[in-house]
Amino acid sequence: MTDTKDFALFIDGLLAKNCPFAIWSVPGSNTPEILIAEKEGVIHLKEFNKLNGEEGFVFAPYQITEHSPLVLLKPGIYKKGLSEILKIDCHSIPEEPVKEVVPEEPFIISKDEYLKDIEDTIDVIKNTKLAKVIVSRLLPYNRTSESIGEIYLQLFQQTPNAFVYLVNLPANGQGQAKAGLWMGATPEVLLKSEGKMLETVSLAGTQLRRPVDDYSWYTKEIEEQAFVSRYLLDVFYRFNIHPYTTQGPETLESGKVAHLATSFRFAAKKLASNLGDFVAELHPTPAVCGYPKLKAAKFITKIEKHDRRYYTGYLGPWRLNGDVGLFVNLRCMEIMPEQYILYSGGGITSRSVPEDEWEEINKKATTLLSAIEAVQNR
Numbered sequence: 292m293t294d295t296k297d298f299a300l301f302i303d304g305l306l307a308k309n310c311p312f313a314i315w316s317v318p319g320s321n322t323p324e325i326l327i328a329e330k331e332g333v334i335h336l337k338e339f340n341k342l343n344g345e346e347g348f349v350f351a352p353y354q355i356t357e358h359s360p361l362v363l364l365k366p367g368i369y370k371k372g373l374s375e376i377l378k379i380d381c382h383s384i385p386e387e388p389v390k391e392v393v394p395e396e397p398f399i400i401s402k403d404e405y406l407k408d409i410e411d412t413i414d415v416i417k418n419t420k421l422a423k424v425i426v427s428r429l430l431p432y433n434r435t436s437e438s439i440g441e442i443y444l445q446l447f448q449q450t451p452n453a454f455v456y457l458v459n460l461p462a463n464g465q466g467q468a469k470a471g472l473w474m475g476a477t478p479e480v481l482l483k484s485e486g487k488m489l490e491t492v493s494l495a496g497t498q499l500r501r502p503v504d505d506y507s508w509y510t511k512e513i514e515e516q517a518f519v520s521r522y523l524l525d526v527f528y529r530f531n532i533h534p535y536t537t538q539g540p541e542t543l544e545s546g547k548v549a550h551l552a553t554s555f556r557f558a559a560k561k562l563a564s565n566l567g568d569f570v571a572e573l574h575p576t577p578a579v580c581g582y583p584k585l586k587a588a589k590f591i592t593k594i595e596k597h598d599r600r601y602y603t604g605y606l607g608p609w610r611l612n613g614d615v616g617l618f619v620n621l622r623c624m625e626i627m628p629e630q631y632i633l634y635s636g637g638g639i640t641s642r643s644v645p646e647d648e649w650e651e652i653n654k655k656a657t658t659l660l661s662a663i664e665a666v667q668n669r
């Protein structure tokens with residue numbers, strides 16, 4: 292208990308230093324890891340496929356823009372395990388000057404506007420070749436003086452089956468854009484190594500979590516998840532990945548919701564020289580963009596008035612000590628000076644019901660809201 296309290300204090304201490312770092316824990320583990328980069332160790336990569344040959348912690352946006360660069364944190368200090376992390380001497384970390392950046396006003400739509408967007412989306416799907424598209428919305432939540440370290444700790448304790456993270460990428464003196472301060476708890480694996488094997492997962496379809504594991508899935512959810520699996524197999528074909536094993540679709544619970552998931556595993560040696568290209572091709576999958584991919588991406592730029600920034604991008608260790616652990620950035624928020632901006636979206640198909648989609652995106656947001664509220668209501 293004291294250790295976890297110290298952990299929250301340690302995180303707040305690091306944030307006060309304004310230094311670039313990532314803290315994370317992988318699903319099913321209660322072992323946090325940390326990478327603190329030196330100022331010169333924050334690299335902006337120009338394209339998604341520039342990860343070949345790099346090593347560190349990746350924080351990738353949905354789309355690379357000047358405002359939302361693809362960031363690689365090069366290992367400066369790397370530690371695994373609470374007691375190792377707490378041995379880091381915060382005093383030895385140089386304090387960076389805070390560069391005041393006026394935050395852009397987030398574009399928030401009302402429930403009625405959201406429902407209208409979903410009706411329009413369903414119409415387009417019924418009348419064109421677009422089969423599935425993910426439509427998202429921002430949810431603002433008031434930030435007061437509560438500790439960010441405490442909120443992270445809550446999220447870490449409440450969502451053990453997710454990749455829980457806190458990433459701080461402040462603006463630096465070299466005129467680099469800032470990615471900002473982000474927190475999340477995502478269940479979606481993009482690409483993960485396990486010994487000599489690699490795993491990617493197709494995840495989609497959502498329902499409320501049940502007290503007992505007696506889920507039954509409807510055609511809408513089975514179809515929307517199948518689009519993701521089909522797309523992954525297209526990418527496998529292009530990269531000549533064969534043989535592979537599959538497991539699922541099966542139910543995967545995370546936070547207050549459950550999804551359908553199929554896992555695909557294959558030998559890592561298939562991608563020994565072009566793993567970065569493979570990730571660049573996988574992203575964004577139809578779990579966060581849609582199907583067919585290009586039509587869906589185009590539709591998203593028309594229907595969504597907000598910038599997704601790092602939501603539906605991906606993040607995680609990249610060849611760090613030989614391991615890859617990339618997750619899709621879902622159930623996440625950007626932490627602004629006076630508010631939290633939560634991002635939540637859902638897959639729309641011809642079978643979608645607008646009011647159900649509204650409930651789904653709000654339910655997904657409860658993963659973060661319950662951590663914030665637990666700290667605010669103390």
Ligand SMILES: C=C(O[C@H]1C=CC=C(C(=O)O)[C@@H]1O)C(=O)O
Nearest residue numbers: 495496497578621635636637638
């Ligand atoms: C886009 C999100 O979730 C995706 C992942 C799992 C299930 C999804 C769904 O049922 O719509 C989404 O494809 C989100 O949480 O914002």
